[in-house]
Amino acid sequence: MVATPEVGPPGVGHPEAEFQTQDLLLNVGPQHPSTHGVFRMVLQVDGEVVRDVIPYIGYLHRGAEKLCETMDYRQGIGFMDRTEYLAAFNAELSYVMAVEKLAEIEVPERAQWIRMILCEMNRLSSHFMFMGAFGIDVGVFATPFIYAWKEREQLIDLFEEVSGDRMMYAYFRPGGLAWDVPANFKQRVREVLESTKVGIKDFDGLLTTNEIFRARTQGVGYISAEDAIDWGMSGPSIRASGVNIDVRKDEPYMFYDQIDFNVPTRTEGDVYARYACRMDEMWESVRIIEQCLEKMPDYGPIMPEKMPRMLRTPPGEVYLRTEAPRGEYGIYLVSEGGNRPYRLKVRSACLSNLQALKDMSVGHYMADAIIVLGSIDIVLSEVDR
Amino acid sequence: MTNENTEAAAPEELDLSGTIWAEVDRVLSGVTARPEPGALDLIVHIPPDEVIMGLRRLKTDEALDFNYLRSLTAVDLEEDGMDVVYHLFSTNTKQNLTVKTRLDNDNLAVDTATTVWRAANWLERETAEMFGIRFNGHPDPRTLLMPEDMTDTFPLRKAHPLAEIEILQGEGMGYPEEGE
Numbered sequence: 001m002v003a004t005p006e007v008g009p010p011g012v013g014h015p016e017a018e019f020q021t022q023d024l025l026l027n028v029g030p031q032h033p034s035t036h037g038v039f040r041m042v043l044q045v046d047g048e049v050v051r052d053v054i055p056y057i058g059y060l061h062r063g064a065e066k067l068c069e070t071m072d073y074r075q076g077i078g079f080m081d082r083t084e085y086l087a088a089f090n091a092e093l094s095y096v097m098a099v100e101k102l103a104e105i106e107v108p109e110r111a112q113w114i115r116m117i118l119c120e121m122n123r124l125s126s127h128f129m130f131m132g133a134f135g136i137d138v139g140v141f142a143t144p145f146i147y148a149w150k151e152r153e154q155l156i157d158l159f160e161e162v163s164g165d166r167m168m169y170a171y172f173r174p175g176g177l178a179w180d181v182p183a184n185f186k187q188r189v190r191e192v193l194e195s196t197k198v199g200i201k202d203f204d205g206l207l208t209t210n211e212i213f214r215a216r217t218q219g220v221g222y223i224s225a226e227d228a229i230d231w232g233m234s235g236p237s238i239r240a241s242g243v244n245i246d247v248r249k250d251e252p253y254m255f256y257d258q259i260d261f262n263v264p265t266r267t268e269g270d271v272y273a274r275y276a277c278r279m280d281e282m283w284e285s286v287r288i289i290e291q292c293l294e295k296m297p298d299y300g301p302i303m304p305e306k307m308p309r310m311l312r313t314p315p316g317e318v319y320l321r322t323e324a325p326r327g328e329y330g331i332y333l334v335s336e337g338g339n340r341p342y343r344l345k346v347r348s349a350c351l352s353n354l355q356a357l358k359d360m361s362v363g364h365y366m367a368d369a370i371i372v373l374g375s376i377d378i379v380l381s382e383v384d385r
Numbered sequence: 386m387t388n389e390n391t392e393a394a395a396p397e398e399l400d401l402s403g404t405i406w407a408e409v410d411r412v413l414s415g416v417t418a419r420p421e422p423g424a425l426d427l428i429v430h431i432p433p434d435e436v437i438m439g440l441r442r443l444k445t446d447e448a449l450d451f452n453y454l455r456s457l458t459a460v461d462l463e464e465d466g467m468d469v470v471y472h473l474f475s476t477n478t479k480q481n482l483t484v485k486t487r488l489d490n491d492n493l494a495v496d497t498a499t500t501v502w503r504a505a506n507w508l509e510r511e512t513a514e515m516f517g518i519r520f521n522g523h524p525d526p527r528t529l530l531m532p533e534d535m536t537d538t539f540p541l542r543k544a545h546p547l548a549e550i551e552i553l554q555g556e557g558m559g560y561p562e563e564g565e
Binding site for chain 2: 057058061063065066067070101102229230231232243245250251316317318319321328330332334342343345347351352354355384385
C-alpha cells in the first residue's frame, strides 16, 4: 500500500539533511468505499499533508460511445442510463433531446411536463444519495445515509411505478415517452413530495447547522471562480464558487422558462459551499415540481401522432446539453443520415469536475482529500463511460 | 490572411443573421476561418496550424470572452481525415461556439489547447488514445481511460472493429476464428 518515492535519502553531511522529511506515496482505491466507485488516486503525502494528487480513471470504461455507433437511436437510450446511473432520467433526456433536435421532432406538451417532473425528482433522489454518502465521508457514520436512503427509496418507488425499473429507466423516447404515466401519477408525486420535504428538513437539522460538520467542511477544498471556469467545472460544484451558470436558466429547454425558480449560488468555493448549494437546489427542485404539477395537463398525447417505425435523422450534427444533478450533461451527436449515430460523444460533467481535484486538495490533510472528493459527487460510470 | 479574398464570398451566401458570426469574424481576422454551411448551430472551421491562435483570440477577446471549454473531441471521417471539435462557452455572455479543425490522415497532429484552457488536459488525453491524434506540447501525454500499454490501437476509429478489442486484450479472450 505504501511505496517510497524515488527521491532517495538525503546526502550525508549536508547541514539540513537530518531535518528533511520524506514524502510518501499513498495509494487510495480503486476498491475503496470513499472513492464512490472504482476510482484510484495516488496521494503524495508529507506527514498528513497532501502535496500532490494523481488520479487514475478508466476502470469502468465500457466504450458506450462506440457501442452507440452500432445501434439504432432507440437502443442507445439504455447506454445513457448506464452512464449516469444515479440520475438516469437526466442522462436519457439529453440523448433523446439531441435526437429530437436533429430529426426535428415536436414533443407533445404533456410529455414534456412529465419529463420535467421526473428529471427534477431524479435530481432530488441523486442529491439525497450525495447527502448520505457525503455524511459518511465526513464521518457521521450511518445516520445520514439511512435517512437519505429512506427518502430516496420513496422517490425510486415512484420511478418504478412509472417506468418499471428502479434505476435504469429507459422511459424517455425520441418524440415523447415509452408509455403513459399511471392514472394516479399527480397524486403520487404530491405524496412523495410531502415526505421529501420532511426529509430535506431533517437533513438541514442533521448536517447544515451541525457545528462539527461545519468545522470539518468550511474552508476546506477551496477553488476560485477563475480556476473552476478554467477547469470546465459545472453544476453545483462551480456554482459554489460564485459562477452562476445553469443550463436551465441560460438556455431554457422544455418549459423551464415558464417556471419561477432560483439558481442557488455561493461564493465561498469550499466543501461546505458545495454541500449547501445542493441543499438549496433540493428546495428549488421541490418548487419546480409543484409548479409543474399545476401546469401539467391531465390528458393528452405523449407521443407525436406520426412517428416512423424506424427513426432516421438527416445528416448533420448537434451538441445538446442539459443540467443534470452533477452539472452539464452534453451529447454531441453526428449523423450521416440513417438510423444510427455516426459519432456520439458524451460530455461528462464529472470528468471535468474531477480534473480540478488536485487544485482543491493540495495543501490539505489527507482526511480532507476524501471529503473534497466526496464534495464533487462523482459517478465513475459517467466519468469513464 | 487569405480570409478577405477567397473566403469572404462564402459567408454572405449563408444566412448567418442571428448568430455571432460577425463578431467571430472580427476577432478571427488574420486567421483562416469559415463557417460551416447548413449547420444547426454556428460552426467555425480553422486549419490546424492556426487553430490554437484562433482559440486563444476567442478566449481573450473581451466582447466574446469564450472562457469555458465545454467539450473537446474528434470525429473520424475515414478517408477525409479527422475533425477535432472544440465546444466553447462563455460564462459571461452565455454564447456558444463550435470550432473545428480538419486533420490530414498523414499528419494527425495539432497543437495542444491546454495552453488556452486547462480543461483540455484530460479531454485531449482521451481524444489522443481513442483516435490516435497527437497533441503537440501536451503536459501529460499518458493514457486516460485505456490501459497504459495500449498505445497502438485506437478504439473509436471507424476502422477499429468492436470485437477486436477483446482479441487484443489477451489470448483466449477473443472470439474464435471462423472454422476453428
